[in-house]
Amino acid sequence: MIEVLVVVGPGLVADAGLLEEIAAREFAAAGVSGTLVHARDASGVLSLLSSREGAGCAVVLPGPSAEVRSLIGRDLGAVVWVDVDRADGVTAGEGATHLHGRGIGGLAWGIRHAVHRVRHPSRRIAYGPLPEQWGELYLPDAGEPSVVMLVHGGYWRSIWAADIMGPLCADLAGRGLAVWNLEYRRPDLHGWDATTADVAAGLAALATALPPSADGTAALDLTRVAVVGHSAGAQLALRAVADAAASGAHAVDGVRVAMAVSLAGVLDLVEGDRRWVGTGAVGAALGGRASEGPVAPPYADASPLLRLPLRVRQLVVQGAADDLDLVDFSRRYARAAEQAGDEVTYLEMPGDHFDVINPATPIWQATARALVEGPAPRG
Known part of the structure; x- marks a missing residue:
C-alpha cells in the first residue's frame, strides 16, 4: 500500500x-x-x-x-x-x-x-526554457495511440495548475489514448500574449519534443489530435484550434487537430467580462474591459464565439448545475457553431463545474467515450 x-x-x-x-x-x-x-x-x-x-x-x-x-x-x-x-x-x-x-x-x-x-507515472517534457513551459506525457500500453491534449483552467490564474487534470490523464490513458497534459504561463504573471503563445507552442511540441519509436518514426498518431480544455482552458484550447484554422489548415508543425472539446468552457469573453464571471477574471486576464462598441482585439481574437467556424468536429460539454452564465455560454456557442457549419455535439447532463473533470461521473464517462471513438481521419 x-x-x-x-x-x-x-x-x-x-x-x-x-x-x-x-x-x-x-x-x-x-x-x-x-x-x-x-x-x-x-x-x-x-x-x-x-x-x-x-x-x-x-x-x-x-x-x-x-x-x-x-x-x-x-x-x-x-x-x-x-x-x-x-x-x-x-x-x-x-x-x-x-x-x-x-x-x-x-x-x-x-x-x-x-x-x-505514484500510481500513474508520466514523463515531463519541456517545450520552452521557462519553468512553466512543460507538459506531462501519459502513454497507454498500445502502440501509436491517438493523442488528447489537455489544457487546464482556473480562470487564467496561477494558483491553478496542470495537477487538476491528473485524474483525466489516468482515465484516458487507461482507455488507450496518449495524453499530453499542458502547463503554461498564466496572464496574471506573464501577460495574455505569453499564455496564448505557450498553448500554441505546447500543441506544436507534440511533433517536435516527444519521443520517437524504436524505428525512428513517430510513436504517436498525430493525424487525429483532440484538443480538450476545461473552463478557462476551454477558451485557450478553442482559440488555439481557431488560430490553426485561420492559417488555412488544421495542422501545426505536423500535428493535425481533428477534434476540439470544451468542458464547461468560458466561450463568450465579451459577455463573460460584462457579467463579471470569475469576479472579473476575463478583464484581468486580457488586460482590460470589453468595449461597448464593435468588438476589437484582444476580445475579437480570444473569444471562441467570435472565431467560428472552426471547421473541426466539436464536443461542447456542460454540467447543468454549473454557473448559469457558463451554461448560457455553452448553449449559445454550440448553436452558433452549428449555424456556422461546424459539426457540433452538445452534451448537457447533471453535474457541476468539476464533475466534467471527475472520472467517476456519468458526464465525464460520456465525454471519454466520445474521445475514444474520435473523429474520422481528415482527407
Whole structure:
C-alpha cells in the first residue's frame, strides 16, 4: 500500500485538528495509508523526508520559515510542496511540484497529486526554457495511440495548475489514448500574449519534443489530435484550434487537430467580462474591459464565439448545475457553431463545474467515450 507522509512546517497558521481531518479524509478516499507530522525546524523536515519508504510519497506544507522554504528548490525527490497562501515565483527542485494559493484545501489537492504521481507515472517534457513551459506525457500500453491534449483552467490564474487534470490523464490513458497534459504561463504573471503563445507552442511540441519509436518514426498518431480544455482552458484550447484554422489548415508543425472539446468552457469573453464571471477574471486576464462598441482585439481574437467556424468536429460539454452564465455560454456557442457549419455535439447532463473533470461521473464517462471513438481521419 502507498504510504503518504504529510509534513507541516513550523509557524504555519492553521488549525491542527482541521489539517488532520483533511488528511484523514484524503487518505481514506485514495485508499492509502498516511501520517501527518509537525516538524520543529528545517532539520526536522529533512529528517522526515529522508525516512520515506520506497513506495511512499511526501507532501510538505512549509509555512513561513525561511530555512524550511529554502528546501523547496533543493533536489529532494518527488515532494509535493503546498503553500496555503499565494506564493508566486517559487520553483521546486528536480522531480518536485509546488502548489500554492488554494488555502487550507490545498492540502487535499497536494495529497491527491502525490498519490496520482505514484500510481500513474508520466514523463515531463519541456517545450520552452521557462519553468512553466512543460507538459506531462501519459502513454497507454498500445502502440501509436491517438493523442488528447489537455489544457487546464482556473480562470487564467496561477494558483491553478496542470495537477487538476491528473485524474483525466489516468482515465484516458487507461482507455488507450496518449495524453499530453499542458502547463503554461498564466496572464496574471506573464501577460495574455505569453499564455496564448505557450498553448500554441505546447500543441506544436507534440511533433517536435516527444519521443520517437524504436524505428525512428513517430510513436504517436498525430493525424487525429483532440484538443480538450476545461473552463478557462476551454477558451485557450478553442482559440488555439481557431488560430490553426485561420492559417488555412488544421495542422501545426505536423500535428493535425481533428477534434476540439470544451468542458464547461468560458466561450463568450465579451459577455463573460460584462457579467463579471470569475469576479472579473476575463478583464484581468486580457488586460482590460470589453468595449461597448464593435468588438476589437484582444476580445475579437480570444473569444471562441467570435472565431467560428472552426471547421473541426466539436464536443461542447456542460454540467447543468454549473454557473448559469457558463451554461448560457455553452448553449449559445454550440448553436452558433452549428449555424456556422461546424459539426457540433452538445452534451448537457447533471453535474457541476468539476464533475466534467471527475472520472467517476456519468458526464465525464460520456465525454471519454466520445474521445475514444474520435473523429474520422481528415482527407
